[in-house]
Amino acid sequence: MNRNIITRLSLYRSTVYRLKDMGINKVFSDNLGEAIGVTSAQVRKDFSLFGITGNRRGGYVVAELLEGIDSVLGKDSVQNVIITGCGKIGMALMDYPHFDREGIKVVAGFDIDPGKISTKGKIPVLPLSDMKGVIEENKVSTGILAVPEVAAQQLADLMIAAGINGILNFAPLNLRVPENIIVNSVNLVIELENINYFINHPVD
Amino acid sequence: MNRNIITRLSLYRSTVYRLKDMGINKVFSDNLGEAIGVTSAQVRKDFSLFGITGNRRGGYVVAELLEGIDSVLGKDSVQNVIITGCGKIGMALMDYPHFDREGIKVVAGFDIDPGKISTKGKIPVLPLSDMKGVIEENKVSTGILAVPEVAAQQLADLMIAAGINGILNFAPLNLRVPENIIVNSVNLVIELENINYFINHPVD
Numbered sequence: 001m002n003r004n005i006i007t008r009l010s011l012y013r014s015t016v017y018r019l020k021d022m023g024i025n026k027v028f029s030d031n032l033g034e035a036i037g038v039t040s041a042q043v044r045k046d047f048s049l050f051g052i053t054g055n056r057r058g059g060y061v062v063a064e065l066l067e068g069i070d071s072v073l074g075k076d077s078v079q080n081v082i083i084t085g086c087g088k089i090g091m092a093l094m095d096y097p098h099f100d101r102e103g104i105k106v107v108a109g110f111d112i113d114p115g116k117i118s119t120k121g122k123i124p125v126l127p128l129s130d131m132k133g134v135i136e137e138n139k140v141s142t143g144i145l146a147v148p149e150v151a152a153q154q155l156a157d158l159m160i161a162a163g164i165n166g167i168l169n170f171a172p173l174n175l176r177v178p179e180n181i182i183v184n185s186v187n188l189v190i191e192l193e194n195i196n197y198f199i200n201h202p203v204d
Numbered sequence: 205m206n207r208n209i210i211t212r213l214s215l216y217r218s219t220v221y222r223l224k225d226m227g228i229n230k231v232f233s234d235n236l237g238e239a240i241g242v243t244s245a246q247v248r249k250d251f252s253l254f255g256i257t258g259n260r261r262g263g264y265v266v267a268e269l270l271e272g273i274d275s276v277l278g279k280d281s282v283q284n285v286i287i288t289g290c291g292k293i294g295m296a297l298m299d300y301p302h303f304d305r306e307g308i309k310v311v312a313g314f315d316i317d318p319g320k321i322s323t324k325g326k327i328p329v330l331p332l333s334d335m336k337g338v339i340e341e342n343k344v345s346t347g348i349l350a351v352p353e354v355a356a357q358q359l360a361d362l363m364i365a366a367g368i369n370g371i372l373n374f375a376p377l378n379l380r381v382p383e384n385i386i387v388n389s390v391n392l393v394i395e396l397e398n399i400n401y402f403i404n405h406p407v408d
Contacts, residue, residue: 168399
């Protein structure tokens with residue numbers, strides 16, 4: 001399955017939830033296409049790929065649509081995650097208000113620095129040696145990596161050895177991982193360079 | 205120009221800088237391809253698109269290559285940015301250690317909350333009313349938006365009215381902006397949903 005399709009499903013989902021909050025019970029592929037910037041044909045094609053069908057005019061019942069998307073994205077159960085690296089970015093993510101609402105639960109943070117270890121906060125910060133146990137106990141398969149570049153590969157290896165199957169990587173480097181491990185990277189420098197380029201080359 | 209090509213240029217650049225730090229003066233398209241996960245032909249094609257040429261065997265002089273890439277990406281001058289929203293994520297980004305090294309300078313943060321306004325830190329946190337002046341004075345064209353979802357559209361509009369041409373958006377919604385404004389979004393929930401899907405569907 002293409003990464004972009006799954007990203008679009010997430011975007012449809014967030015739009016449909018907003019419509020539901022507004023008391024709207026039916027939605028058309030045109031509306032969803034407009035909201036996320038694709039054609040209505042694309043919307044119908046994406047849904048039909050996962051066996052989600054609407055009526056003949058491209059209309060969908062909001063409740064059924066959400067059930068279908070949630071099932072594809074695995075949102076019918078909570079996604080437990082850990083955070084490795086409890087510096088400023090890691091700590092900000094621990095408190096990220098949107099995770100809770102979206103069924104994402106940070107079960108623990110991990111840090112190499114003994115000074116950061118604490119079980120007093122809402123989410124405990126634990127030593128690396130506890131990682132394997134926490135992952136097993138909480139059935140965690142996703143880890144967020146928020147450590148400095150120099151430590152990133154080593155801590156990615158450690159997370160994988162402890163049972164992590166997917167990593168959201170904030171360190172600005174290309175992690176080397178086994179083929180079955182999923183890595184998505186958020187590289188803020190590259191995002192800003194990219195914006196800068198397109199500001200300076202508007203006609204491209 | 206395609207967004208992916210510019211992202212690859214950023215990745216080449218970071219690899220070549222690392223090689224330079226190691227004292228290496230020549231690099232081949234094969235090496236760069238391996239490092240970022242594309243073919244050597246792709247590397248040569250990307251470079252030639254910007255008039256960067258190597259020798260017949262796909263070799264490049266590191267210093268010349270960096271000069272060429274930096275010029276394309278506009279890295280020959282500092283990119284001044286502002287941050288709107290000085291909560292935990294915004295404050296973490298103010299201190300992000302990789303920005304400095306990469307020629308990205310956060311000149312100020314802005315917040316609606318008077319309790320957060322302070323000029324005591326290394327980077328000042330200012331009221332929204334100062335934004336236009338700071339943008340003009342520092343020739344800022346890029347703004348990072350790190351505010352809650354409910355405030356995001358309004359503050360994006362305000363940044364654009366104050367002179368911002370490109371936004372790195374951390375709020376989980378699709379911003380409505382004029383056609384000439386560049387928006388890149390970092391949506392952490394979608395990244396995690398995406399990882400979750402591919403962990404649960406490894407054969408796709």
